[in-house]
Amino acid sequence: KNEVEQSPQNLTAQEGEFITINCSYSVGISALHWLQQHPGGGIVSLFMLSSGKKKHGRLIATINIQEKHSSLHITASHPRDSAVYICAVRGQGAQKLVFGQGTRLTINP
C-alpha cells in the first residue's frame, strides 16, 4: 500500500460541476501539498496546509489530521482546470515529500 493514495485516478466532468479529489495518507505528517500539473508538464503548487482549510479563488483544500485525509475541491469547474492534481505529504521529522499517483481531471465544455 502506498503511503499516499489519491482517488479517483481519473475524473471527467462537465463545465460548471463541483469537483472533489481525495487524498489519504498513512503516516503522521507535518504538511500536505496539493500540486497541479498541466498537459505541458509544468507543475504549480496550489496549497500547502497542515490543518483546517485554505481557499484560493475557486479552489478549496481541506485536511483532517485525525482521519489522515485531505480533499481538494473545485467550484464552478472550467475546461482550463483540466490537469493532473497531485497530493504530496511531508512526514513528521522528515524532509522529503512523498507523492500520490495523481488524479487526472478532464472538464468538458
Place this chain on the structure above:
Amino acid sequence: DSGVTQTPKHLITATGQRVTLRCSPRSGDLSVYWYQQSLDQGLQFLIQYYNGEERAKGNILERFSAQQFPDLHSELNLSSLELGDSALYFCASSPGPDQGKLFFGSGTQLSVL
C-alpha cells in the same frame, strides 16, 4: 512563470552516457530540490540542497549526484545512463530549509535511447 529556470528542456542521449541538468532557483530562494517523474513511479524526491549543503536525500541512485554552487544554482549529474532513467526531471526551490511552498521549474525531459 515560477522564476525557476531549468535547462535544457529536452535531452536525448544514449545508454552509458553522462548528462548534466541545470537549475537556477527563484531569486532569494536558498533551497533547491530535484525530483524525477516517470510513468511507472510517478514523482519521486531525489535530493535537496540548502545554501550549498546537502540537506536531505531521497531515492537518488549512486550513479546520480548533485551539487549547489555559491551562486545557488544547482546541477544534477546523471552517469552510466540506462533506459530506465528516461524521465522528466524537475527542480524546485523554496526560501528556507524546510519544504514550504515550492516553486517548480518547467522540467527537463530526458530520453535515453
